[in-house]
Amino acid sequence: MRVVVDLTRCQGYAQCAFLAPSVFRMQSGDALLYDSNPDDALREQIKRAAAACPVQAIHIGGMGTLAAMQKEPAQRRKPRGPVRLTDAEAAFKRGGRIVIVGASLAGLTAALMLRTQGFAGSLTLIGDEAYDPYDRPPLSKQVLTGWVRADHTLLPYSDELDADWHLGVRAMGLDLAGRQVLLADGNRVQFDRLLIATGARARPWPNDAEASLEGVEVVRTRDDAARLQRRLAARPGRVLVIGGGFTGSEVASACRELGLPVTVTERGATPLVGALGGVVGAVAAALQRDHGVDLRCGVTVTRLEGDANGRLRRAHFSDGSTLNVDVAVVALGAIRNVEWLRGSGLAVTRWGVACDAACHAFDINGLVTGNIFVAGDVARCPHPIYDYQFLSLEHWGNAVTQAKIAAHNMLSPEADRWPHLAIPTFWSTQFGVSIKSVGVPTFSDALVITQGSLAERRFVAVYGYKGRVTAAVAFDQPKWLEFYQGLIDAAAPFPPAFRTVHQPAEMRPVPPEFPKRAVSEHEATVMVTGREPYERRVRWVYRHL
Amino acid sequence: MAQASIFEQILDPANRANPYPLYAELRKTPVAREADGTYIVSTYDEIVALLHDPRVSSDIRNLVRQAGATPSPQEGPPGLPEPFIRRDPPDHDRLRKLAMRPFGPPHTPRRIDALRPWLVETTTGLLDALAGKNQVDIVGDVAYPFPVTVICKLLGVPREDEARFHELADAGIETLDPTTGTLEQRKAKRDRTNAELGQYLAALADAHLRQPGGDLLSGFLTDNGPDGRMSREEVLSTAALLLVAGHETTVNLIANGMLTLLRHPGVFERLRREPELSIPLVEELLRYEPPVQFLPDRVTLADIDIAGTTIPQGSPLVLMLAAGSRDPERFDDPDRFMPDRPNNSHLGFGSGIHYCFGAPLARLEAQIALTELACRLEHPRLVADPPPYRPNPTLRGPLHLLVEVDGIRAAGVR
Numbered sequence: 001m002r003v004v005v006d007l008t009r010c011q012g013y014a015q016c017a018f019l020a021p022s023v024f025r026m027q028s029g030d031a032l033l034y035d036s037n038p039d040d041a042l043r044e045q046i047k048r049a050a051a052a053c054p055v056q057a058i059h060i061g062g063m064g065t066l067a068a069m070q071k072e073p074a075q076r077r078k079p080r081g082p083v084r085l086t087d088a089e090a091a092f093k094r095g096g097r098i099v100i101v102g103a104s105l106a107g108l109t110a111a112l113m114l115r116t117q118g119f120a121g122s123l124t125l126i127g128d129e130a131y132d133p134y135d136r137p138p139l140s141k142q143v144l145t146g147w148v149r150a151d152h153t154l155l156p157y158s159d160e161l162d163a164d165w166h167l168g169v170r171a172m173g174l175d176l177a178g179r180q181v182l183l184a185d186g187n188r189v190q191f192d193r194l195l196i197a198t199g200a201r202a203r204p205w206p207n208d209a210e211a212s213l214e215g216v217e218v219v220r221t222r223d224d225a226a227r228l229q230r231r232l233a234a235r236p237g238r239v240l241v242i243g244g245g246f247t248g249s250e251v252a253s254a255c256r257e258l259g260l261p262v263t264v265t266e267r268g269a270t271p272l273v274g275a276l277g278g279v280v281g282a283v284a285a286a287l288q289r290d291h292g293v294d295l296r297c298g299v300t301v302t303r304l305e306g307d308a309n310g311r312l313r314r315a316h317f318s319d320g321s322t323l324n325v326d327v328a329v330v331a332l333g334a335i336r337n338v339e340w341l342r343g344s345g346l347a348v349t350r351w352g353v354a355c356d357a358a359c360h361a362f363d364i365n366g367l368v369t370g371n372i373f374v375a376g377d378v379a380r381c382p383h384p385i386y387d388y389q390f391l392s393l394e395h396w397g398n399a400v401t402q403a404k405i406a407a408h409n410m411l412s413p414e415a416d417r418w419p420h421l422a423i424p425t426f427w428s429t430q431f432g433v434s435i436k437s438v439g440v441p442t443f444s445d446a447l448v449i450t451q452g453s454l455a456e457r458r459f460v461a462v463y464g465y466k467g468r469v470t471a472a473v474a475f476d477q478p479k480w481l482e483f484y485q486g487l488i489d490a491a492a493p494f495p496p497a498f499r500t501v502h503q504p505a506e507m508r509p510v511p512p513e514f515p516k517r518a519v520s521e522h523e524a525t526v527m528v529t530g531r532e533p534y535e536r537r538v539r540w541v542y543r544h545l
Numbered sequence: 546m547a548q549a550s551i552f553e554q555i556l557d558p559a560n561r562a563n564p565y566p567l568y569a570e571l572r573k574t575p576v577a578r579e580a581d582g583t584y585i586v587s588t589y590d591e592i593v594a595l596l597h598d599p600r601v602s603s604d605i606r607n608l609v610r611q612a613g614a615t616p617s618p619q620e621g622p623p624g625l626p627e628p629f630i631r632r633d634p635p636d637h638d639r640l641r642k643l644a645m646r647p648f649g650p651p652h653t654p655r656r657i658d659a660l661r662p663w664l665v666e667t668t669t670g671l672l673d674a675l676a677g678k679n680q681v682d683i684v685g686d687v688a689y690p691f692p693v694t695v696i697c698k699l700l701g702v703p704r705e706d707e708a709r710f711h712e713l714a715d716a717g718i719e720t721l722d723p724t725t726g727t728l729e730q731r732k733a734k735r736d737r738t739n740a741e742l743g744q745y746l747a748a749l750a751d752a753h754l755r756q757p758g759g760d761l762l763s764g765f766l767t768d769n770g771p772d773g774r775m776s777r778e779e780v781l782s783t784a785a786l787l788l789v790a791g792h793e794t795t796v797n798l799i800a801n802g803m804l805t806l807l808r809h810p811g812v813f814e815r816l817r818r819e820p821e822l823s824i825p826l827v828e829e830l831l832r833y834e835p836p837v838q839f840l841p842d843r844v845t846l847a848d849i850d851i852a853g854t855t856i857p858q859g860s861p862l863v864l865m866l867a868a869g870s871r872d873p874e875r876f877d878d879p880d881r882f883m884p885d886r887p888n889n890s891h892l893g894f895g896s897g898i899h900y901c902f903g904a905p906l907a908r909l910e911a912q913i914a915l916t917e918l919a920c921r922l923e924h925p926r927l928v929a930d931p932p933p934y935r936p937n938p939t940l941r942g943p944l945h946l947l948v949e950v951d952g953i954r955a956a957g958v959r
Contacts, residue, residue, distance in 0.1 A: 017650035018657050018905035026651040029642055044821060045658070051824045052908055054900060056890050077874055451599055452635070460599075479898050482597045498847035499858075500599035502634035 464494025831893025
């Protein structure tokens with residue numbers, strides 16, 4: 001059986017963990033982990049759990065379950081009947097050709113949404129991994145502890161999707177004028193409309209020789225996770241996690257759950273500092289240390305040293321110290337998969353493919369294209385709430401929401417397009433704690449604790465920018481977050497001035513302590529030629545991307 | 546005399562059998578102010594928003610303080626602290642977490658699921674006892690004794706003591722009915738019954754301390770978890786809450802469920818043939834005929850702007866769950882009973898931090914009881930429709946549900 005839980009919506013009611021305890025497990029009161037592909041014998045239990053979920057976040061099998069993932073309003077609140085299609089649009093919906101490059105969460109969700117919206121033409125999915133679409137969040141959690149097998153993370157969908165799959169084949173290029181995707185196996189796939197959903201990959205250890213030492217791992221794919229799980233199951237003497245972001249912290253949490261000695265190095269002042277700032281990061285640091293993690297902040301790894309057999313043996317740190325380690329997990333963030341689009345004529349940077357709020361890709365000149373769409377981790381999209389800045393989000397929920405909007409817009413005339421205006425939301429489960437965030441915490445100049453306290457490690461932190469609420473982060477308080485999302489939607493004044501339950505005696509805004517953005521190295525990738533307005537055009541310049 | 550408001554009409558026992566047209570009236574003003582300053586909220590989105598709004602307090606002391614009342618001197622035995630249902634975080638969170646430890650996940654995840662065979666056996670026994678009868682009272686014969694037996698066993702209360710706590714439980718439930726007195730009067734009465742219930746449970750607690758069992762009461766008293774243990778008074782208060790809430794609501798869920806099935810004979814037949822239908826069916830019952838119709842006694846800690854209205858700080862709130870669960874803006878064809886309704890995020894158990902503590906147990910009890918009734922009652926017919934109702938508008942359900950049957954099938958026969 002295939003199960004997926006929309007953990008963006010989960011508020012930790014634990015009904016599933018009561019009713020199907022072999023499949024759903026609460027870590028603390030509020031953090032849920034689950035088995036994505038449980039045994040069919042548990043079907044009735046799982047049905048019980050899915051029916052009981054108060055926020056209807058559990059989806060099992062069947063067509064369109066991912067596409068139906070958000071709140072389904074009653075018929076009368078649904079968008080009024082589709083705007084009348086032109087003959088050409090109607091013909092496209094009946095028999096057009098859509099190609100989706102990227103067969104992970106965003107690609108699959110878009111495909112399901114296209115079908116549920118009535119697209120009857122040909123649908124092709126291209127993915128560089130040789131597997132059916134699978135879910136990645138479990139890979140750094142329940143897969144590493146050995147509870148769920150890496151190959152038991154398949155996403156639910158059924159054969160009704162009726163798509164042409166090219167799995168295990170990498171897209172190598174895009175011919176915009178000829179409307180073709182070029183594949184690594186030499187094939188070309190023709191499209192009328194294209195969705196780019198190639199996501200991101202793990203940033204490897206920068207030194208190739210060191211990266212190839214046995215025991216140096218990353219966690220991004222199913223194969224990565226399977227390999228790392230085997231290494232951890234072999235009880236290594238010490239695991240080094242390089243980078244204290246969400247993935248690194250979750251890996252460290254899994255190691256401690258397995259009872260393995262683990263060291264985490266983090267360049268910044270605290271774990272999670274890049275995403276949540278140092279004030280909240282300090283709570284994450286305390287959590288790690290309490291769970292026995294050897295956490296070293298303000299420290300980087302300068303060298304990984306191998307033995308004569310090419311096995312990782314020791315790590316050298318920027319403070320001059322060394323440590324014997326058997327496994328090193330490189331958790332230094334992700335690189336967007338855009339190399340195949342170099343020179344394609346699209347607006348591509350290392351932050352992804354720029355697009356408008358309707359998910360139309362920009363071309364290299366910054367003009368909106370008509371038939372190329374982008375969604376998921378690889379997309380960069382302006383968000384009005386955040387001063388129309390282009391946001392690149394690596395969030396599970398964003399992949400789902402944006403893919404659905406892209407799919408809808410691929411089939412809709414201009415008047416019926418939906419803008420992607422969802423407030424970003426993400427979650428993490430580590431050291432038994434549920435961490436949830438709404439909004440963009442980095443878009444802030446101050447933070448105030450409105451409920452609970454940092455000391456209790458149960459709190460809601462509200463982030464503000466120039467006097468309005470822009471984000472909220474909750475540790476083990478998932479049931480309140482909807483309210484704060486409303487404050488962000490409404491551009492409510494910051495700091496909040498109202499009384500609430502569990503309010504600290506003193507509510508004093510403090511700087512959230514985000515690290516200064518490192519000035520990025522010079523990497524001009526485009527230049528402009530021509531003098532007159534009608535002749536000025538952007539040209540690609542090949543340097544490192 | 547001024548005409549009764551819609552909410553007052555809902556409270557009127559004459560409208561108990563079918564309050565739903567009144568709820569539809571109420572929804573025309575999603576946030577309505579009563580003459581006494583209480584705000585009645587009846588639409589789905591607004592109820593959900595307020596259930597997740599930290600500016601809304603469930604702490605009864607805030608409400609009483611707001612009403613400007615001086616606490617009346619306590620009569621009778623010393624009172625118990627308020628249970629977690631009438632508290633705010635952090636006390637609520639601490640007490641609920643401690644109460645959860647012997648009951649469910651993360652500490653005891655399998656307890657409720659493991660009860661299933663015994664729950665079936667218990668229902669079977671109750672139905673076996675009806676063999677040979679041509680008329681049964683669903684309330685008195687099944688819907689009441691079943692959950693009482695379950696909560697007694699789970700909590701560690703002797704089933705034989707039912708006569709002792711039944712009256713107190715009823716008195717406690719009555720205080721949820723806004724027509725039975727002012728807030729202070731009701732609170733004073735509730736404090737009195739709780740204190741008496743506390744006295745009864747105190748004696749029981751002593752026995753459990755001497756000889757702890759696998760029950761919740763023993764669990765509460767002997768817990769050695771990382772978050773400490775409830776005080777003795779907190780144990781008694783929690784146990785009193787679970788004893789009362791643990792059956793009163795489920796009685797109505799089963800009785801309302803059977804009544805609904807008898808009004809939809811096609812669904813009754815379907816359930817007999819497809820027992821798995823009971824899973825979505827019970828969710829739909831919780832939407833369509835919920836045992837808890839509304840949540841009284843919440844209070845705003847700040848001005849709240851909602852649905853074009855500003856609810857001033859310090860206002861009592863009533864959240865009309867049953868009206869929200871029939872909101873056509875949220876549910877298609879809301880007045881139709883659809884046993885396999887998809888995406889059924891009903892408000893039957895509330896939402897937010899006070900989401901029903903015993904929900905998983907109530908679900909299983911209702912699924913099992915209704916499936917067994919469907920399988921074993923031969924050709925059941927309602928004797929009176931509507932049946933007589935108990936007066937309580939908050940916890941709403943039939944007083945009796947008399948059903949004529951051609952017989953009781955043997956267990957295991959379909």
